[in-house]
Amino acid sequence: MKDDARELVSAAESLLRPAPGAAGQLGPGVRARAAAVLLRLALDQRLDDFWHGIAPAMTRKAKHRMLCLEAYADRGTARRWRLTWSALSGVCHHRVPELPPVPAEIHARLLEVRTLLDALDGAPPAATAVTRVPAPGLLADRTTAPAATPAREPRVGRPAPKPGPPPG
Template sequence: MSTSPETLVTAAGRLLLPEPGSVSTLGPGLRARAAAVLLRMALDEALNAYWQRVTPSMTRIGKHRMLCLEWYAGHDTARRCRTTWAALSAACHYRTYELPPAPAEVHARLMEVTSLLAALRGRAGTNSATPKGDT
């Protein structure tokens, strides 16, 4: 069972900005990395939902769905998805020789993912029959 992208974004926001007075045993870097994982999952779920509405066979193809997004959702949305997904992927990986991602950096990605969720939701019905370049 999958969790909605909005729920994942909300959970990431709670990790980045814990409620006042709550005791957190996780350091800011670890919370930021965990939030990055949740945000990347939210973006993946949003892309799955987008392709499910546009052309269901695209949900099985993995990397190709990001490459084909430009033809269906437009250049700007596709570029933002690629760069956000790549930045979140880099933030998710633990490397002993690098510092963890900064909470402010991941918070900026949270805002971008929120914007992308709205863009992907809004574009789903517009180009369901033909790619953007063929109209």
């Protein structure tokens, strides 16, 4: 099986460390931004491959597939995946007043992407990773009725407080 995600990471590394004669063709900021795009694509590709083996419909839902990763991989890997993807996504969007990314920063992200790809390769199979929890209405051992919520008196004369930080 061809590993497209690893090929994208290799292409990103070749952009960050160009051959001696090719360094002058593109500036370091352009190379770093292009490498960031390739690294983000590598994360997307591996996540698509991962979900295709578990639930093929998840490959169509971009945000949900990252949020649901925690149920199939460990919490730290899922969190680092979201953080790395978000950081690379921010670098990929070109904004005129911002400076281009530094190649050393993107190289650090490259190492993180490699670690994440390895971690997702070692994720447990879907059958052992998910614990099914019954819906609240289907609990058979429930013997007491739920406690009633006490009614609150409406406030008269004062406006409702605005949401914000707690006082103090």
